[in-house]
Amino acid sequence: MAQALAVKNPVDLVRTQLHDVEALLEEATESQIEAIQEAARYVLGAGGKRVRPQLVLLATLAAGGSLERALPLAAACELVHTATLVHDDIVDDSDSRRGRMAVQFHIGNSASVLMGDYLVIRSFRLVARDSSRELWNLMVDTISTMCEGEVLQIQVKRDTEVTVEVYEVIIECKTAILLRACARIGGLLGEAGPATVDALTEFGYGVGMAFQIQDDILDFIGDEETLGKPVGGDLREGKVTLPVIYALQDAAPEDREELLRIYGKASPLTSEEIRRATQIIEIAGGFDRAHDHAQSYITRAKRELERVAPGEARDALFTLANQIVDRRS
Amino acid sequence: MAQALAVKNPVDLVRTQLHDVEALLEEATESQIEAIQEAARYVLGAGGKRVRPQLVLLATLAAGGSLERALPLAAACELVHTATLVHDDIVDDSDSRRGRMAVQFHIGNSASVLMGDYLVIRSFRLVARDSSRELWNLMVDTISTMCEGEVLQIQVKRDTEVTVEVYEVIIECKTAILLRACARIGGLLGEAGPATVDALTEFGYGVGMAFQIQDDILDFIGDEETLGKPVGGDLREGKVTLPVIYALQDAAPEDREELLRIYGKASPLTSEEIRRATQIIEIAGGFDRAHDHAQSYITRAKRELERVAPGEARDALFTLANQIVDRRS
Numbered sequence: 001m002a003q004a005l006a007v008k009n010p011v012d013l014v015r016t017q018l019h020d021v022e023a024l025l026e027e028a029t030e031s032q033i034e035a036i037q038e039a040a041r042y043v044l045g046a047g048g049k050r051v052r053p054q055l056v057l058l059a060t061l062a063a064g065g066s067l068e069r070a071l072p073l074a075a076a077c078e079l080v081h082t083a084t085l086v087h088d089d090i091v092d093d094s095d096s097r098r099g100r101m102a103v104q105f106h107i108g109n110s111a112s113v114l115m116g117d118y119l120v121i122r123s124f125r126l127v128a129r130d131s132s133r134e135l136w137n138l139m140v141d142t143i144s145t146m147c148e149g150e151v152l153q154i155q156v157k158r159d160t161e162v163t164v165e166v167y168e169v170i171i172e173c174k175t176a177i178l179l180r181a182c183a184r185i186g187g188l189l190g191e192a193g194p195a196t197v198d199a200l201t202e203f204g205y206g207v208g209m210a211f212q213i214q215d216d217i218l219d220f221i222g223d224e225e226t227l228g229k230p231v232g233g234d235l236r237e238g239k240v241t242l243p244v245i246y247a248l249q250d251a252a253p254e255d256r257e258e259l260l261r262i263y264g265k266a267s268p269l270t271s272e273e274i275r276r277a278t279q280i281i282e283i284a285g286g287f288d289r290a291h292d293h294a295q296s297y298i299t300r301a302k303r304e305l306e307r308v309a310p311g312e313a314r315d316a317l318f319t320l321a322n323q324i325v326d327r328r329s
Numbered sequence: 330m331a332q333a334l335a336v337k338n339p340v341d342l343v344r345t346q347l348h349d350v351e352a353l354l355e356e357a358t359e360s361q362i363e364a365i366q367e368a369a370r371y372v373l374g375a376g377g378k379r380v381r382p383q384l385v386l387l388a389t390l391a392a393g394g395s396l397e398r399a400l401p402l403a404a405a406c407e408l409v410h411t412a413t414l415v416h417d418d419i420v421d422d423s424d425s426r427r428g429r430m431a432v433q434f435h436i437g438n439s440a441s442v443l444m445g446d447y448l449v450i451r452s453f454r455l456v457a458r459d460s461s462r463e464l465w466n467l468m469v470d471t472i473s474t475m476c477e478g479e480v481l482q483i484q485v486k487r488d489t490e491v492t493v494e495v496y497e498v499i500i501e502c503k504t505a506i507l508l509r510a511c512a513r514i515g516g517l518l519g520e521a522g523p524a525t526v527d528a529l530t531e532f533g534y535g536v537g538m539a540f541q542i543q544d545d546i547l548d549f550i551g552d553e554e555t556l557g558k559p560v561g562g563d564l565r566e567g568k569v570t571l572p573v574i575y576a577l578q579d580a581a582p583e584d585r586e587e588l589l590r591i592y593g594k595a596s597p598l599t600s601e602e603i604r605r606a607t608q609i610i611e612i613a614g615g616f617d618r619a620h621d622h623a624q625s626y627i628t629r630a631k632r633e634l635e636r637v638a639p640g641e642a643r644d645a646l647f648t649l650a651n652q653i654v655d656r657r658s
């Protein structure tokens with residue numbers, strides 16, 4: 001796949017359509033209640049990279065489908081993603097820590113719930129523009145699984161004995177399943193047949209798994225400015241992610257004890273504790289092992305592309321996959 | 330409509346189908362994550378009267394549609410209703426008061442959000458069983474409006490200058506629109522033509538408005554045991570409902586001042602304050618006027634039924650309308 005090098009930026013191939021998606025997002029968040037419209041657009045505008053719309057559009061292109069038809073679905077996937085960010089941010093009264101978005105934009109729990117609901121519902125309005133019931137069901141099943149994944153994540157919070165297997169189920173449900181759906185939608189819109197649909201579906205899944213693992217790595221060692229949020233958020237919330245799981249396996253006994261102590265701490269963590277935990281994970285090779293893990297998903301995902309017709313769109317997907325595991329924000 | 334007297338209980342006409350709806354609700358809440366399944370079923374089992382499924386089924390029958398086809402839609406409407414109860418219950422950190430369901434069943438804010446999301450999503454899975462895009466869009470628009478109504482309600486919380494007009498917009502959005510959709514679904518499933526669809530839609534709307542007004546009356550003067558919750562909940566949450574609006578218009582000046590003082594109080598209200606507010610509203614005739622208001626919606630709703638073909642189903646809808654405004658729980 002030497003020609004993959006030709007595509008500098010996958011976005012270039014669908015730049016016009018990504019503008020159309022933005023217009024659809026504006027339209028979808030129109031409301032007579034000003035507070036809703038304002039908040040919805042604020043949240044949607046908050047630095048989203050539009051990875052999901054890109055994936056829908058490029059997969060559609062790769063499968064030979066209509067980009068016009070893909071637009072509402074691409075926008076719908078972004079709305080669903082945004083809704084999960086909003087709902088993830090609900091502050092539990094047992095847990096006074098703030099989520100990410102709340103830091104910049106605290107509209108209260110009740111309003112956040114309604115905002116998230118609103119975004120999901122609006123995504124369904126976009127999905128209904130398409131007459132394919134297969135697509136409706138795909139979206140419904142995807143979001144349903146995402147909810148289950150989030151509950152599972154709550155259940156294992158602060159459980160430092162969580163295994164790689166359980167971690168994978170969680171990130172599959174909360175992230176990979178939506179990216180899988182994005183790529184599958186593209187496949188279904190095309191005329192290239194079931195093998196292509198299947199290949200794109202698996203590609204989306206692999207890319208989604210790698211995406212979340214990389215996210216979990218960057219949550220510790222990313223650049224705060226590029227990320228737009230302070231590092232250590234998962235640690236503060238007691239989320240035991242892949243770098244931590246690996247570090248707990250491989251760290252020296254005293255480092256392991258210290259990491260466990262930090263995770264077990266009931267009161268809010270200091271910056272020094274977060275810095276120290278990050279250092280322990282680094283020394284134990286947790287980030288490297290997690291990155292290798294992500295890389296293996298990307299390798300598998302790219303291999304799936306061999307079943308897709310060659311061309312610019314396939315090359316762009318190839319590049320997109322590389323970008324996901326190499327990104328720094 | 331003398332024959333209306335013949336139908337003692339509207340439920341009798343669709344008893345078998347209501348059992349089928351229960352089975353669909355069980356099926357819709359199946360989950361591999363035990364916590365989700367348990368919580369969803371608990372919430373669904375918590376004494377719901379299944380007014381929405383009844384309305385879907387009876388309207389379908391009145392319009393000459395297939396009850397078989399109506400079943401998933403009837404279940405979907407109940408799931409949506411239950412989801413709103415769950416999401417209404419999210420505790421704001423600025424507001425330490427507990428919602429209703431939380432009293433019996435506190436699963437935390439995060440889990441409640443996901444539970445509500447899950448119920449809405451599952452309702453769409455049921456809606457997707459039907460190939461009608463009109464029905465899908467009706468559900469989408471209905472839920473979208475419901476979200477807007479809830480936000481509006483948050484915005485006017487503790488605003489004792491709220492008008493009857495704004496109150497009506499709120500209850501239209503948060504309650505009437507869903508009952509309207511239930512009856513409209515029934516109309517759309519039938520073959521009786523647009524006049525019947527329109528009549529049933531308006532019927533559902535009127536019944537929905539009356540239903541919420543009656544709910545707001547019962548929130549003060551209902552029987553705690555039959556209601557399954559303590560009285561005065563709306564007052565505690567600062568919701569200015571119709572009996573209060575009327576009482577503020579008609580009460581003697583010193584009573585009015587006292588009512589305003591109670592609504593303006595920042596700290597939790599005592600039982601004595603709730604008893605006293607209820608007494609002021611009663612003396613000012615607020616409950617009577619609100620009840621008359623509800624009754625006028627029921628009268629209009631029943632008049633709409635004249636455009637529906639006569640028969641058992643129409644009689645049952647007639648009785649259902651009367652029951653809604655006469656109910657004590």
